[in-house]
Amino acid sequence: MSGPSLALLTDLYQLTMAHGYWKLGRAEDEAVFHLFFRRAPFKGGHAVAAGLEQAIEYLTRLHFDAGDLEYLATLTGNDGTALFDPGFLEYLGALRFTCEVDAMPEGTAVFAHEPLLRVRGPVLQCQLVETPLLNILNFATLIATKAARVCSAAGGEAVLEFGLRRAQGIDGALSASRAAYLGGCTATSNVLAGKLYGIPVRGTHAHSWVMSFDDERTAFAAYAEAMPNNCTFLVDTYDTLEGVRRAAEVGQQLRARGHQLAGVRLDSGDLAALSRSARALLDAAGFPDAAIVASNDLDEHEILKLKRDGARVSVWGVGTRLVTAHDQPALGGVYKLAAIRGDASQPWQYRIKLSEDPIKVSNPGIQQVRRYCDGDGVFAGDVIYEETLGRGGDVHRIEDPASTFTPAGEGEDLLVPVLRGGARVGAAPSLAESRARTLEQLQRLPAGVRRFQDAEVYPVGLDRAMQALKASVMAAARGQG
Numbered sequence: 001m002s003g004p005s006l007a008l009l010t011d012l013y014q015l016t017m018a019h020g021y022w023k024l025g026r027a028e029d030e031a032v033f034h035l036f037f038r039r040a041p042f043k044g045g046h047a048v049a050a051g052l053e054q055a056i057e058y059l060t061r062l063h064f065d066a067g068d069l070e071y072l073a074t075l076t077g078n079d080g081t082a083l084f085d086p087g088f089l090e091y092l093g094a095l096r097f098t099c100e101v102d103a104m105p106e107g108t109a110v111f112a113h114e115p116l117l118r119v120r121g122p123v124l125q126c127q128l129v130e131t132p133l134l135n136i137l138n139f140a141t142l143i144a145t146k147a148a149r150v151c152s153a154a155g156g157e158a159v160l161e162f163g164l165r166r167a168q169g170i171d172g173a174l175s176a177s178r179a180a181y182l183g184g185c186t187a188t189s190n191v192l193a194g195k196l197y198g199i200p201v202r203g204t205h206a207h208s209w210v211m212s213f214d215d216e217r218t219a220f221a222a223y224a225e226a227m228p229n230n231c232t233f234l235v236d237t238y239d240t241l242e243g244v245r246r247a248a249e250v251g252q253q254l255r256a257r258g259h260q261l262a263g264v265r266l267d268s269g270d271l272a273a274l275s276r277s278a279r280a281l282l283d284a285a286g287f288p289d290a291a292i293v294a295s296n297d298l299d300e301h302e303i304l305k306l307k308r309d310g311a312r313v314s315v316w317g318v319g320t321r322l323v324t325a326h327d328q329p330a331l332g333g334v335y336k337l338a339a340i341r342g343d344a345s346q347p348w349q350y351r352i353k354l355s356e357d358p359i360k361v362s363n364p365g366i367q368q369v370r371r372y373c374d375g376d377g378v379f380a381g382d383v384i385y386e387e388t389l390g391r392g393g394d395v396h397r398i399e400d401p402a403s404t405f406t407p408a409g410e411g412e413d414l415l416v417p418v419l420r421g422g423a424r425v426g427a428a429p430s431l432a433e434s435r436a437r438t439l440e441q442l443q444r445l446p447a448g449v450r451r452f453q454d455a456e457v458y459p460v461g462l463d464r465a466m467q468a469l470k471a472s473v474m475a476a477a478r479g480q481g
Contacts, residue, residue, distance in 0.1 A: 005065040006058060007092075008072075010131040015072070019088050021124045027091070031123035031340045032348075032366050034115035035133055037333040038359050041145050045455030046445060047331070048148050048438055049108045049116050050179045051140025053428060056418060058132055059101065064092040099125050101419035104369070105429065106182060107144075107437030108414060109445055111460045113398050114369045114382060116141070116333070118415055123340060130335045138331040139172070140179040146299075146325050147183025148442055149452060150318050153300035155307070158186040158315045160202050162295060163323030176323035182435050184442075185318075197431050204230055204265070210237040220250040228259040232293060235264045235278075244278045248285035263291030263315070271296065272309035279312035291315050299326060300452060336362040348388070352473045364473045365389070365466065369414040372407035379444050381407050381459035382414075386466045393464025401467065405459055 021027045040047055064072075069092060075083040099121025110116055116137060119126050151159050161180040167173035177193035187200040194201035205223055213219035220233050231254060235243025244264055251261030264282070266274050271294045282290045294306070295317035303316060320326065339348045350364035365386035374380045384398075385391040394404040417425045429437075448456030462470060 005063060005068055006132070007062060007064045007068050009135070010128065012075075014128050014131055015084070017127050018092075018124045019084055021127070022088050022091055023085065027122060027124040029123045029340060029342055030121065030344065031126045032118065032120045032338050033126045033130070033335055034338055034363075034367055035117040035119075035137060035333060035335045036113055036115045037138075037141075037331050039112055039332065040455075041142055041325070041328050041331055042149060042452075043455075044145070044149065044452060045449040045458055046109050046111055046145075047141050048144040048183055048441075049104045049110045049137075049141055050106050050144035050182050050434075051137040051175075052103050052106045052117070052418065053431075053434075054140065054175070054178075055103075055117070055133055055136045056101075056424065056428070058136065059097050059099075059129060059419060060422065060424065062095075062097045062129070064095065066093075069093055095125070096422060097125055097129070097419075098122070098422040099129075099419065100417070100421075102415040103418050104414045105416065105437060106434040107441060109379065109441040110141075110414075111382060111458050113363065113460060114384060115367050115415065118367065120366070126337075134333055134335055136175075138333040139175055140182075141333070142325045142328070142331040143176045143179035143323065144183035144438070146322055147180040147185050148438060149300040150298075150303065150316070150322060151184035152442070152450065153303040153307075153452075154316050157313070159184065160293075160315060160317045161185045161188040161190070161322060162317045162319035164188075164190045164319075166320040167323045173323065178431065180322055182431060182438055184435065184438060185322075199431070204232045204262075205234060207234060207237045207267075210234065216243060217246045217249065220246055221253065224250050224254050224259075228254060228257065231259070231261055232263040232265055232291065233261075234267060236266055236268045236274075240266065240269055240274050241277055241281065244281045245285075248282060248287060251285070251287055251290065261287050261290050263293055265293040265295065265317070266313075267295050271313065272306050272311040275306075275312040276310060293317055295319065297321060304452075334362075338362065338364050339366055350469065350473045352470065352477050354474065354477050361474070363462065363466070363470060365469055367415075367466075370407075370411040371414055372409055372411040373444070374408075377444055378446055379458070381405055381461070383407060383411070383461060383463050384466060385463045386469055389465040389469065391463055391465075395459075395461035395463050396467045397459060397461040399457060399460075401462075405461065 069089045077083045099119050103117040164173045167176050177188040177190040178197050181199045187202040189203045210219040233247040247264050275292050291314045293315040294313040298318045299321040337351050339350050341348050352364045353362040368387050370383045372380050383395050397403045449458045
């Protein structure tokens, strides 16, 4: 849909900086950048990493085509002359992505300040991909996290993603459907997402089907005649409980023809009370297995409230508040330079972003994240360390550097190679495999960290060598100001 080249899907300042590196002869300087977020979304305690496969597709296809270069040649600076040198545009025309990329696999539980992704290679290339990487990973991680929360609230009951008509444009809808499935949703109403990503699709009819007939019973009977293997009737066009009764009547006719009433859908009103009454009516009519699907501006908080109120819902249709991340519209991930050098024969020069707000102070060095577990396999703490310095010593908690913890066992490094020389390392996991990883990871989180409200802070810290490096780089950076 977007054409063969997405190289211009970036902010102009990425290109102006790239031009500057090229003009100063620094385009091939080696750099290391990390992508991370500073606060977990939705006031929770964790996020679900997502969007990596889309990011890899973008990076491996990155190129500037003739139309891109022709457009860039038309841009002018403040004096009205060409913004970019012709030689730079020629350089871009031959450019292909050759960096190393290490990342957390999709479906990994991730916490604030931990790099989801690390890019190492020529500084010009690292810089060019900042905006698209943030665009892809921020949104996908946000929606996957929201979906995981919604599915957790549903407590194992199916969650259908119904957000296409309310999503933020075509690509927003597709990205949201993919991320929602990765986060735990069972299916989507988005048929194009089903085709592109292999996600199960679900859906029956709308109010307009019922309204196009003279009465509701006739509408249900006509749909059953046309689609006998897909009968979940939307029962709230007129009177909800009468609609349930009519659905049961048509269900008896379906059964006589060798088919089954799949269920009924409630889309308005007091869903808790209506679902209880609907369950009683369906059971009395001989349909104890017929599902009750509920929709209507649901999210994790509303689902929990309905459950507390005794709702008898077996399938949850969640749309607007899922695909738009209703209560937090952006993740706020950032992409920061952490080390640079002229070439491999030179020592690294470590870099840090300072701020009067401690949460905005970045970490220097070539970072890796190691995760430790307790004896039952529950995640117990993560350590960010500098790869060239090795790992060891007490760990200083990021939210309170004066507080330390000592992890036990060997642990597991979370950033794994995905691109080398711009080429894919190993086979891509399927979306179903990444979805399974999400479910497995969330089960291993401490219960307090999984809470929607007042979540416990999961232990994340810098090891002794990394903490010392950060302190020395901070001191040096303050002297440069």
